[in-house]
Amino acid sequence: MSHVTQTSCSDNLSLTRLRGVGPKMAERLERIGVHSIQDLLFHLPLRYEDRTRIVPIGSLRPGDSAVVQGKIQLTEIKFARRRMLVSRMSDGTGSIGLRFFYFNAQQQQSLTRGVTVRCYGEVRKGKTMLELVHPEYSLVDEHSVPEVQEHLTAIYPTTEGLHQLGIRNLMTQVTDLLASAKLQLDEFLPEAIQQELGFETLRDALLYVHCPPPDAPLDVMAEGKHSSQQRLAFEELLAHTLSLRKLRHRAQQHAAPVLKGNDQHVSAFKQNLPFELTGAQQRVVEEIETDLQQAVPMQRLVQGDVGSGKTVVAALATLRAVESGYQAAVMAPTEILAEQHYRNFLDWLEPMGIEVAWLSGKLKAKPRRETLEAIYIGKARVIVGTHALFQEGVNFSELGLIVVDEQHRFGVHQRMSLREKGANNGTYPHQLIMTATPIPRTLSMTVYADLDCSVIDELPPGRKPVETVVLPENRREDIVQRVEQACRQGRQVYWVCTLIEESEKLQCQAAEDTATLLADALQGIRVGLVHGRMKPEQKEQVMQQFKAGELDLLVATTVIEVGVDVPNASLMIIENAERLGLSQLHQLRGRVGRGSQESACVLMYAGKLSQNARQRLAVMRESNDGFVIARKDLELRGPGEVLGTRQTGMLQLRIADLQRDQGLITRVLQSADILLKSHPAHVEPLIQRWIGESTRYAEV
Numbered sequence: 001m002s003h004v005t006q007t008s009c010s011d012n013l014s015l016t017r018l019r020g021v022g023p024k025m026a027e028r029l030e031r032i033g034v035h036s037i038q039d040l041l042f043h044l045p046l047r048y049e050d051r052t053r054i055v056p057i058g059s060l061r062p063g064d065s066a067v068v069q070g071k072i073q074l075t076e077i078k079f080a081r082r083r084m085l086v087s088r089m090s091d092g093t094g095s096i097g098l099r100f101f102y103f104n105a106q107q108q109q110s111l112t113r114g115v116t117v118r119c120y121g122e123v124r125k126g127k128t129m130l131e132l133v134h135p136e137y138s139l140v141d142e143h144s145v146p147e148v149q150e151h152l153t154a155i156y157p158t159t160e161g162l163h164q165l166g167i168r169n170l171m172t173q174v175t176d177l178l179a180s181a182k183l184q185l186d187e188f189l190p191e192a193i194q195q196e197l198g199f200e201t202l203r204d205a206l207l208y209v210h211c212p213p214p215d216a217p218l219d220v221m222a223e224g225k226h227s228s229q230q231r232l233a234f235e236e237l238l239a240h241t242l243s244l245r246k247l248r249h250r251a252q253q254h255a256a257p258v259l260k261g262n263d264q265h266v267s268a269f270k271q272n273l274p275f276e277l278t279g280a281q282q283r284v285v286e287e288i289e290t291d292l293q294q295a296v297p298m299q300r301l302v303q304g305d306v307g308s309g310k311t312v313v314a315a316l317a318t319l320r321a322v323e324s325g326y327q328a329a330v331m332a333p334t335e336i337l338a339e340q341h342y343r344n345f346l347d348w349l350e351p352m353g354i355e356v357a358w359l360s361g362k363l364k365a366k367p368r369r370e371t372l373e374a375i376y377i378g379k380a381r382v383i384v385g386t387h388a389l390f391q392e393g394v395n396f397s398e399l400g401l402i403v404v405d406e407q408h409r410f411g412v413h414q415r416m417s418l419r420e421k422g423a424n425n426g427t428y429p430h431q432l433i434m435t436a437t438p439i440p441r442t443l444s445m446t447v448y449a450d451l452d453c454s455v456i457d458e459l460p461p462g463r464k465p466v467e468t469v470v471l472p473e474n475r476r477e478d479i480v481q482r483v484e485q486a487c488r489q490g491r492q493v494y495w496v497c498t499l500i501e502e503s504e505k506l507q508c509q510a511a512e513d514t515a516t517l518l519a520d521a522l523q524g525i526r527v528g529l530v531h532g533r534m535k536p537e538q539k540e541q542v543m544q545q546f547k548a549g550e551l552d553l554l555v556a557t558t559v560i561e562v563g564v565d566v567p568n569a570s571l572m573i574i575e576n577a578e579r580l581g582l583s584q585l586h587q588l589r590g591r592v593g594r595g596s597q598e599s600a601c602v603l604m605y606a607g608k609l610s611q612n613a614r615q616r617l618a619v620m621r622e623s624n625d626g627f628v629i630a631r632k633d634l635e636l637r638g639p640g641e642v643l644g645t646r647q648t649g650m651l652q653l654r655i656a657d658l659q660r661d662q663g664l665i666t667r668v669l670q671s672a673d674i675l676l677k678s679h680p681a682h683v684e685p686l687i688q689r690w691i692g693e694s695t696r697y698a699e700v
């Protein structure tokens with residue numbers, strides 16, 4: 001594994017040159033992605049602490065983090081809910097409590113009355129006075145006062161066996177090297193942009209963020225808005241954009257089958273549809289068709305709100321592939337959604353004589369073997385399934401198109417490996433990705449820089465907004481009555497159980513209990529239950545019953561979140577709605593309001609609402625528009641959470657923040673163009689510097 005770039009070697013000096021770094025330490029550093037001295041410089045602080053001065057206790061306020069120093073007045077062991085060590089300390093301006101839940105006898109003895117202690121910690125409001133819970137502390141000799149820190153203390157991401165002090169020690173060495181010019185860093189930003197934005201040099205910016213000078217403004221630094229941080233954030237966003245553009249470029253070097261077709265299936269399908277395509281659907285279908293007729297693989301993302309009719313668009317693309325003599329694979333993130341697509345495609349395509357196959361991880365050995373065989377010999381033309389589609393042992397005969405539904409659950413890496421998996425003799429399948437999480441254009445040009453984007457910005461006609469109300473849990477009886485009324489009128493109802501616990505088991509248990517209670521309370525109403533721990537056949541059976549109108553009320557966990565389509569369902573109750581994010585609520589609510597009747601959604605909450613939860617529920621009450629909701633979601637949660645990229649490692653940002661730094665994006669995109677055009681040699685080292693390993697991973 002070589003990290004040496006062509007343009008510069010000096011910045012890749014080996015880590016073992018540093019004091020304190022032997023093979024063991026080097027290995028620990030590897031674990032956090034640090035392989036060279038340059039990597040260490042780009043291991044940036046998570047936050048800062050102000051330990052530059054001792055703060056008078058009398059001036060502290062809850063929420064402050066501060067260094068305080070004073071004399072111990074009293075130390076004792078208390079038993080409240082648990083055993084703890086409590087001290088009181090004062091400095092002449094006021095008193096503050098110290099509280100320890102973990103402590104030993106020695107600690108108890110050392111904090112004896114009269115000794116002087118220096119503490120650092122976050123101030124909280126206790127019962128009778130302010131207190132520090134588990135502060136860092138040291139005993140000081142009040143006559144030989146130890147110095148405070150000269151500048152803000154940077155706090156770094158750590159790993160096992162490598163703690164703050166250890167990292168800080170290494171940082172001091174590398175920043176010294178950088179400051180004394182023993183270490184050179186290449187500048188990759190375009191000169192003109194650098195000047196226009198008034199950016200300092202890379203060297204100065206790095207020195208500032210690693211060891212801010214004594215007068216550095218903590219509040220600005222805490223928000224990441226200092227010019228040095230912005231300089232680095234800009235470069236980081238640029239590196240990510242370039243890396244995705246490169247992926248895109250590389251994808252375009254590949255050949256793909258030209259899917260022209262003879263219109264046989266496509267026009268038959270359109271004729272059989274019980275409705276006309278919306279204008280937006282038609283436009284997007286045309287964009288896709290144009291791509292499919294090129295000899296390079298399509299990489300297209302279709303954004304469309306819940307219920308905008310993405311499935312039909314996908315079906316048209318698969319038919320085009322099939323009538324051109326190729327197979328198409330349709331992948332969804334959950335069993336239940338994949339099953340539903342399977343049903344739809346089966347209903348639509350089988351009458352046309354097209355064989356549709358089903359592949360999930362839960363298939364038993366024999367049917368699995370048969371399906372794999374059908375895929376391999378090309379008998380199966382459209383294959384629907386979960387991730388299982390792209391696992392070991394699945395070999396397509398001639399795959400021309402991959403459709404991925406609800407893309408926010410997949411990251412760029414999965415996208416890439418999917419494509420590789422479908423490769424055949426140097427040709428790659430086209431890719432169509434569909435998401436119901438719309439995001440603003442500038443943002444999508446960064447996070448989806450490897451894709452072309454289409455938007456279905458119109459709902460099918462006749463959709464009525466879902467009337468949404470927010471009610472506390474103590475109104476449960478009224479709500480149950482409302483459910484009863486709806487069912488008696490022949491409408492169908494979802495009751496969604498959610499829990500804060502991540503545990504699926506508890507969630508399923510809650511759904512089971514609720515279903516039992518509701519069935520007891522609502523005599524004569526047919527109640528069904530689906531949750532994630534049921535067997536796929538069971539789930540499927542219940543869903544089919546609900547779809548066929550054989551059940552009135554469906555109690556479910558959030559497994560029904562994505563994609564489930566039962567137009568006659570017109571009332572949804574969501575329990576513990578305050579615990580869900582906006583996009584999840586919008587997805588769930590999107591299960592109703594699909595038919596011609598008026599629909600409603602009741603968001604139930606328990607306990608007192610936090611400020612943020614109140615805002616979220618208010619947004620849901622006021623809007624039915626996925627774009628508005630997505631924008632609010634971005635504001636309230638930030639893009640990392642919304643796009644679910646944190647887990648997938650798509651945009652693991654060290655310093656940039658897509659929300660905060662949106663203002664930089666236009667310039668970032670410009671810089672990316674300039675670099676690709678005028679300084680192509682800078683592109684790779686810049687990507688390496690910021691992303692390193694993960695780009696290599698993405699190429700797998």
Ligand code: ADP
Nearest residue numbers: 275276277278306307308309310311312460565
């Ligand atoms: P989503 O975009 O959320 O995946 P679906 O594809 O599940 O939406 O479509 C939602 C519902 O709207 C389905 O019942 C589908 O048959 C219906 N539908 C799709 N397009 C149209 C249209 N142009 N006119 C009327 N109904 C449509």
Ligand code: MG
Nearest residue numbers: 310311405563
């Ligand atoms: Mg869908």
